[in-house]
Amino acid sequence: KPKAIVIGAGIAGIASAIRLSIKGYDVDVFEAGSKAGGKLGEIKMNGFRFDAGPSLFTMPQYVDELFKLAGKNPEDYFKYTKLKEICRYFYEDGLRLNTTSDLDQFAKEIEEKTHSTAAEVYRYLKKSKTIYEVTHHVFLERSLHKLRSYLHWDTLKSIFRFGQIDAFRTQASANQSFFKDRRITQLFNRYATYNGSDPYQAPATLNVIPHFEYHFGAFIPKNGMYGIVEALLKLAEELGIRFNYNQKVEEILYNNESKPKINGVKVNNRSYKADVVVSNLDIWFTYKNLLTGIAEPKKLLTQERSSSALIFYWGMDGSYSNLGLHNIFFAEDYEKEFNAIWKDKTISSDPTIYINITSKHLRNDAPADSENWFVMINVPANSGQNWDQLIKEARANMIKKISRMLNRNIEKDIICEQVLDPRSIESKTGSYQGSLYGNSSNSQFSAFLRHANFSSKVKNLYFCGGSVHPGGGIPLALLSAKIIDDDISPVVY
Ligand code: FAD
Missing domain, CATH: 3.50.50.60 (FAD/NAD(P)-binding domain)
Structure with missing residues (x-):
């Protein structure tokens, strides 16, 4: 052989x-x-299980x-379920939004709670679908570096439709034109971070990403x-x-x-x-x-390089009924947060915080009456920053922000902790500068x-x-x- x-x-x-x-x-x-x-x-750790990445x-x-x-048969090896509720979004002004696999429900919630309309959401998701249709054969499923990739009829068709992929404005400016309410622009700008990029610089082509989540769905493996x-x-x-x-x-x-x-x-x-x-x-x-x-x-x-991450894995005593599997606590000023990451190569004092709690679905991931929190913020790739100092400040700011937005002192519930930062991402997974997704987009x-x-x-x-x-x-x-x-x-x- x-x-x-x-x-x-x-x-x-x-x-x-x-x-x-x-x-x-x-x-x-x-x-x-x-x-x-x-x-x-x-x-x-201490009876808790966390997905590390x-x-x-x-x-x-x-x-x-x-x-x-x-x-x-895939099911003999691997089972997963489609999420009905995808993510809970928390805003500093008190707005709470849930994104769901039921698009009508999601669009209705946006219309009822914000200045944006259901029609804006449908129009945006339609654009996202178009970008997917034009790009997936060319940019995702075939080599960009072989002549024969360009000889497929579907690739040629896509090339004729390239004008539709919105490559000549930034994602943030495109999203601003879709939504009246800046909080909904912010929600969709976040998708740039799915490949470690900055919505204020990255092309609006990245608006393809929501199509994966809202059309094909978000899942949790059993x-x-x-x-x-x-x-x-x-x-x-x-x-x-x-x-x-x-x-x-x-x-x-x-x-x-x-x-x-x-x-x-x-x-x-x-x-x-x-x-x-x-x-x-x-x-x-x-x-x-x-x-x-x-x-x-x-x-x-x-x-x-794409951005990196700072993650706290916290075993939490108690349960938080207002949190779901995926939760986002948005920064008040999103552009300021990205400027801190990309221009100043540091961590904003008010970062957007992502909390993932698998024990909401997988009970064995945490002991009784407790939860496994994966608490992450986006940070710059490692270029020799004083990480020990930055992590100390970020931890304090994150605890303050979550406690404020949940109206509960979360610090006293932290039973055990591990931390992953750009340095350890590089040393543990061999990713240059600890970036999560190779080069930025x-x-x-x-x-x-x-x-x-x-x-x-x-x-x-x-x-x-x-x-x-x-x-x-x-x-x-x-x-x-x-x-x-x-x-x-x-x-x-
Ligand atoms: P890697 O995971 O990069 O693995 C490379 C392997 O090579 C490692 O096991 C390493 O030990 C090994 N290696 C290195 N050097 C050598 C050597 N000299 N000899 C032998 N072996 C070597 N993706 C998503 O789809 N959804 C998410 O929600 C998401 N969130 C993320 C959050 C975090 C914190 C991180 C870190 C990543 C996240 N990603 C997410 C990105 C995703 O994890 C990666 O894109 C993907 O796992 C990369 O896989 P890979 O095949 O490139 O290999």
Whole structure:
């Protein structure tokens, strides 16, 4: 059997390994850490379970597809439910809004409680759908770097409709034109943060993101987000894929002929041969640490990084009936918050706070009469800030804000705590500067400034994961594995 090696067991690495195994390759995965999942990790503390990274699950069909490809019934491995209530929004002026999968209910609530109308919501979501229709074949599901991608009829049709993707104004200015009420503009501006970008700089094309949530839906896996990893690992192991943990790849090996071809990888000074190698690492580290002798794509590696996060995992004594699974406590001045992150590279004194509480749905995630709070704010990527000081100030500001908006002293309920910040995100998951989604999407051309899923220098070397095409987040990371799969021919015996 020809051999494939995958470097890194992040979600895209696991998906690539499964796809290569189904193609007929004998697959080994080398993972630097002691567990699979990468950013999609989990934390256990004092009887509480937390999903460490991603908390919002969209496009579950991309996970199901892997079981179907292997000839299995997805439900035998992986169960999830569609959320009726998606998110609770809290504003400083007392406004409370719930977004729901029932769009009529959601639009009606906006009409009843704000100066915006249901018609504005429908018009906005229609635009979001149009952007999805025009972009998904071209920007998401195929390589942008292969001529044959442009020879599909649906790609050509999309190219003729490019004027409709709203690339020439910022998301914030587009949203202002959709909604009379600035609080609804703020609600939809937040979607830029789903790929670590700034709505005041990023193109309005990012208004495609709400389509994923409102059209396809938001979901919760029955075993939490880490359940995605566990289900895929079960399938991978049944397929005979070998996972080698605590095995950090030191070098990607290739022969030095005029057209270099992949040879394998070096781990702990030992060489492992392979016909195909897929790197799931942040592309920055793949070039800087593993690919000696290969010229770096300088422009791409010096692009602005996406934002990072500061997360407090709090075991909370008591229950909070006014909170749901996903909760947002908005900053009073959103633009000021983004200026702090992107211009001043610091944390605003009034950051928007996201609280995810899986124990609202998954009772075993917290002991009785308590809740597992994942409390996150967006922060700049690490460029050497005084994080200890910033974290101390942010923690105090966050506790004050949540307590004020819930009218309850939350600090006394915190039983146990762990913290993740840009430095630990980089050291634990190998993400350069701790950014969550590779490069930022603040420029109109960002889609073209992500690395291709294959190497143009070394034959049979591929790249997957959130730092390369088509981008960050679980759905796009899974699509990167699919694009690689489309490029590799099945093994013929
Ligand atoms: P990664 O998770 O980046 O994993 C890479 C793996 O490579 C790691 O396991 C690492 O240990 C390993 N590795 C590194 N160096 C080596 C080496 N030399 N040798 C071997 N192995 C190595 N996405 C969503 O869809 N929804 C969300 O709600 C969401 N929220 C997020 C919140 C946070 C706090 C974070 C951190 C991320 C969030 N994301 C979210 C983004 C999402 O987690 C990522 O886009 C996705 O998980 C990236 O997967 P990946 O395949 O790129 O691999």
